[in-house]
Structures are given as C-alpha cells and as structure tokens.
Amino acid sequence: MVNATVRSVQGDLDPGQLGVVDSHDHLFFRSPLLPGQELDDVDLARRELESYAAVGGGTVVQWTPYGLGRRAAELPALAATTGVRIVAATGLHQAAHYTPESLARRADDLAEVFVRELTEGIAGSGVRAGLIKVAGGFHALDTHARWTMRAAAEAHHATGAPIAVHHELGTGALDVLDLLCGELEVPAHRVILGHLNRSPDVVAHREAARSGAYLAFDGPSRANHATDWRMPDAMAALAAGGYADRLLLGGDTTSAGARSVSGGPGMPYLLRRVRPRLEESLGEEGVRRVLVANPARAFAVEWA
Structure with a gap:
C-alpha cells in the first residue's frame, strides 16, 4: 500500500485538502538574471496571496529552490x-x-542538502520542503543539470518527494525523462515537467505524457506571450488523446512587475482569465481536474 501526503509549510496535509492549486509559482525569488525585479517583499506577497484567494485559489506551489531567496521562514505566517x-x-x-x-x-553534498530540507527542514525556518526543483537547458542537459538531477533522484528515492523540472523555453523534456526515469529509475508519475507551453510541440507533449509524467503549463508571461495563446489547444489535444489526468496549470510569477498587486497579471489572472478560456477547450470538469485532482496526486510525497 502506498501512503501519500502533501508537505505544506504548515505541516503535512491530506491531498484532498489542497483545493484549487496554482501548480507552479513564486512568492519570493531573487536571481542575478533578473536585476531589479526581485520578489522579496513580504507585504506584497501577502497581498498577492489574498488576491489569489479572493478568486478561489486554495494552494500555491512555490518552485523557488535553494539559494534564490526563498524566505522560507516567512511562508507559514503568510x-x-x-x-x-x-x-x-x-x-x-x-x-x-x-x-x-x-x-x-x-x-x-547536494543530495544530502535536498534530503535534509525535505525531512528536517530548511535552515532557519522550521519549514520542510515538499518537492525538489531542478532545471535543464535549451534542448540539452549540461553537466550542471545532470549533477543536480542525479542528486534529485537520490533525494527522491530517500524521501518519496516529487521532482519538478524547469525546461528552458519548454525544451528537452524527453532528455529529462531519459535521465530521471530511465537511467536514474525515478517513477515517471513522480516527475513534473514545467514550462511545456513555451514549446508547443504536440508530438513531444504526447510522448512525455505517455511516459506517465505530469505536464505543467505555466503562464501567462510577457517573455513567453508568443506561445501562451496556444496553451488551450495544446492542453485540449492532450486531453483528447487520453492524458487529461497528466495536466497541471501554473502562473510562474518570477518578477516584481508581473505581480497583480504591481500592475501585472499575477496569480489571480490564472483563475480570472485563463481558467474560463481553458473551460472552452477542456470543459468545466476537465479544468477542475487540472486545478484540483491532478495536483493533489502530483505533489504528494509517497512512501510504502
């Protein structure tokens, strides 16, 4: 028998308690690649969450990993x-x-760091992480990506936590699956492939979904607006092919200007505007599956 729980910043939850889930977003994020656009204001993070809750949001999965300003100690109070x-x-x-x-x-000691943060907590916060975030490159996996994914696989095998993957411009998903699920023997249903809307390749999407992995479609964003509009059709094609239970939806707010409280679309836009548009393609029940049922399974920590 497999047991499953979602590890929230306030403690472990039954997966059925998540409600509507933004499957990929950021409350705090700081990177040298985005100078001047840091997400580091606690009050703005609170206001963004309140705006998200006001339109029916229940859970946010923050994909900000080690060393990028997670501010984990602030999360339980928020x-x-x-x-x-x-x-x-x-x-x-x-x-x-x-x-x-x-x-x-x-x-x-990378795998050791991941395991410690999943089981004992993120240093100085008392918060246990609930997933492992790693990243590939553009159509390739460099030495750094392979190193981090090996550590992630080791941590997964030790803890049962899911692995979420950033794909640069939506590319490289099949290479990631070859490494994580082939060579490193991570079960495909424990892998979440992010940003696939940024490369609307229906054939690659279908092959990735066939593996059993989850496919996260994250948007909208100024940087990826050229492909965001294709997202409903891409998700509808996967649903029609029998993969509706592999689909996730996220906002991926990575800059201060993208927050709704700062004039951007932000987290509420996912439910205010993206959800109704998706309902035209997937139907209300299909979107409910994407926002509620699928993430409850995808983000569960599993153990025997």
Whole structure:
C-alpha cells in the first residue's frame, strides 16, 4: 500500500485538502538574471496571496529552490494569514542563477542538502520542503543539470518527494525523462515537467505524457506571450488523446512587475482569465481536474 501526503509549510496535509492549486509559482525569488525585479517583499506577497484567494485559489506551489531567496521562514505566517496553503521547494536551478562560489560549496553534498530540507527542514525556518526543483537547458542537459538531477533522484528515492523540472523555453523534456526515469529509475508519475507551453510541440507533449509524467503549463508571461495563446489547444489535444489526468496549470510569477498587486497579471489572472478560456477547450470538469485532482496526486510525497 502506498501512503501519500502533501508537505505544506504548515505541516503535512491530506491531498484532498489542497483545493484549487496554482501548480507552479513564486512568492519570493531573487536571481542575478533578473536585476531589479526581485520578489522579496513580504507585504506584497501577502497581498498577492489574498488576491489569489479572493478568486478561489486554495494552494500555491512555490518552485523557488535553494539559494534564490526563498524566505522560507516567512511562508507559514503568510499561509496562516491568507488561508492559502503553500508548498515549498528544495533543489537547485540552472548554474547561471548562482555564483561559482555558491555552487562550489554544494559540490560534495547536494543530495544530502535536498534530503535534509525535505525531512528536517530548511535552515532557519522550521519549514520542510515538499518537492525538489531542478532545471535543464535549451534542448540539452549540461553537466550542471545532470549533477543536480542525479542528486534529485537520490533525494527522491530517500524521501518519496516529487521532482519538478524547469525546461528552458519548454525544451528537452524527453532528455529529462531519459535521465530521471530511465537511467536514474525515478517513477515517471513522480516527475513534473514545467514550462511545456513555451514549446508547443504536440508530438513531444504526447510522448512525455505517455511516459506517465505530469505536464505543467505555466503562464501567462510577457517573455513567453508568443506561445501562451496556444496553451488551450495544446492542453485540449492532450486531453483528447487520453492524458487529461497528466495536466497541471501554473502562473510562474518570477518578477516584481508581473505581480497583480504591481500592475501585472499575477496569480489571480490564472483563475480570472485563463481558467474560463481553458473551460472552452477542456470543459468545466476537465479544468477542475487540472486545478484540483491532478495536483493533489502530483505533489504528494509517497512512501510504502
């Protein structure tokens, strides 16, 4: 028998308690690749969550990994104040998001860091991470990506936590599956492939879904607006092919200007505007599956 729980920042939850889920977003995020656009204001994070809750949002899965300003210690109070459940991440992003010195400090113990943050908690916060975030490159997996994914697989096997993957411009999903699910023997249903709307390749999407992995479609965003409009058709094609139970939806707010409280679309847009549009393609029940039933399974920590 497999047991499953979702590890929120306030403690473990029955997966059925999540409600409507934003499956990929950021309350806090700081990277040298986005100077001046840091997400680091606690009050703005609270207001964004309140706006999301006001349109029916129940849970946010924050994919911000190690070393990028997660502010994990702030998350339990934000969840308590707003009523929105939050899941935090461990893991490591692409090398470009870090200094060489910070990466060097992690060289020998990366899997150990992931396991510790999943089981004991993120240092200085008391918050246990609920997923492992890693990243590939553009149509390729470089040495850094393979290193982080090996550590993620080791941590998954030790803890049962799911692995969420950033795909640069939506590419490289099949290479990731070959590594994680082939060579490293991570069950495909424990892998969440992010940003697939950014490369609307229906053939690649179908092959990825056939593996049993979850496919996360994240938007809208200024940087990826050229492909965001194709998202409903891409998701409808997968649903029609029998893969409706593999689909997830997220907002992926990574810059200060993208927040709704700062004039951008933000988290509420996912439910105010994206959901009605998807209902035209998937139907109300199909969208309910994407927002409620699928993430309850995808983000569960499993153990025997």
